[in-house]
Amino acid sequence: DIQMTQSPSSLSASVGDRVTITCQASQDISNSLNWYQQKLGEAPKVLIYGSSNLETGVPSRFSGRGSGTDFTFTISSLQPEDIATYYCQQYGNLPLTFGGGTKVEMK
């Protein structure tokens, strides 16, 4: 199975801050990487697919990049509604696997 190592596991930032989360795959997955947002008590929602493609309707302050084994997810200007846990997920190989999650809190 491909292991997804996500960091940090949590972070605290202020409104307007730039937030970056990293995800490392245990083997080459090309650009087969998604980012999900999960707010408390809600189902996950895909924000970025194929490493860098913004899902329809997702604000442009969210972005992703990377290929191979190293990926980053960025919120360019943190908003109060962005408080959530974020997960990376690879689909380069079955079984699909998720990172451990990053809990983003407001400072």
Add this chain to the structure above:
Amino acid sequence: EVQLLESGGGFVQPGGSLRLSCAASGFTFSKFVMSWVRQAPGKGLEWVSAVSGSGDKSYYADSLKGRFIISRDNSKNMVYLQMNSLRAGDTALYYCAKDSVVQGVMNHWGQGTLVTVSS
């Protein structure tokens, strides 16, 4: 509008069985891969299983093979997860998810159904 509604969760003793159901609407059901993803209380997401649009191919997390069976009924727009030999570690919220046109990208999720395995 895409809607996914899970049901069938509940309380079961170790060794017992449950069948989860997911009712889908708002899209051409037979064209899309459907998945189950679970989340243990306070923990992260774990992909469980997926089934092809036609239902002829199924995929499982390695740790679950032989205990869980995924199926679908395209005439009813339903996907199922038969869970056998349940263990305490299977306690989780089970989500039904629809893939996008890109297999492996889950772009719609239900609200989940809770399975509790305890004696």
